[in-house]
Amino acid sequence: MSAIDRYVSELSARLPVSAHRLVHEARDHLAEARDRFVREGLDPDEAEARAVTELGDVSDLVAAVRRDGSPVLSPVVTKWMPRLAFVCVLPALAFLMVNVIEWLAGNDGGTGVFGSSLEGWTGILNGVVGVGPFVALVLILAPAVRVEAIRTETGFDTGVHVRLSWRQTVLAIVTGILALGVALYLLSENGVVMLPESWDIW
């Protein structure tokens, strides 16, 4: 096994799965460095050894990744989450829009896209409307969950943190309000929850 293969193999074994893109980048970096040193006159084995030395110890690289924090979910998965969140929230947005249109048209008591019943097929569809925003909220928040190394008096400990960008924060708040609003409406229309009469704006 060459020096580069050994290095990449050890890096692959020690990095968290979510940071595995770094393995490909390290391999490309080492190959590039090796080719350059060979052009400068080193023999291939010496060139590989020097490339590995200049990249730095595997332990230091893994420690740097851990210090910066690894997302709990792989970027391959989280890449799709914002789009899925949008799909989940679409029925609730349609529901809200229909109610607003009916209210503006002067119709008393918005009935929602599918009526407000929670029974039968209508109930299933309204369930999707009601649950969708909660699922979207999870999809918005999940990519922000990170496992990080926290410095303690004796070394490092592992902690779970949630770090939201301002965009994620705004989306989470808006989706949360939508989720609560739609859920309360559907539950109150079906007598599961009793809301004060003053809340009945329809």
Add this chain to the structure above:
Amino acid sequence: MKGGEALKGHLDTLLLAVLARGDAHGYALIEALKQQSDGTFDLPEGTVYPALHRLERQGFVRSSWEKESPRKRRVYAITRQGRAALSSGRAEWAGFVRAVSAVIDA
């Protein structure tokens, strides 16, 4: 002060400054840092990749696999947010230099 020690805390700004001049993959970025600093910033090369990944998570750079390369190569580009962060980093550095100069030259 050795180059590596002086670099701590400013690596992100330096990487953004290099990327502001053109897209690059990790190896090219490190070589550009060395050349543009006349060899002063000769840092452990591996430290650049976690920094680039952090900048990407923060939205300051974006990356993609380069299709034309024979090897699987990740190319980084600065974003609009990254340019704003770079401006902020430059201002912070200018302030730092002014403060140090004021003390040293006093």
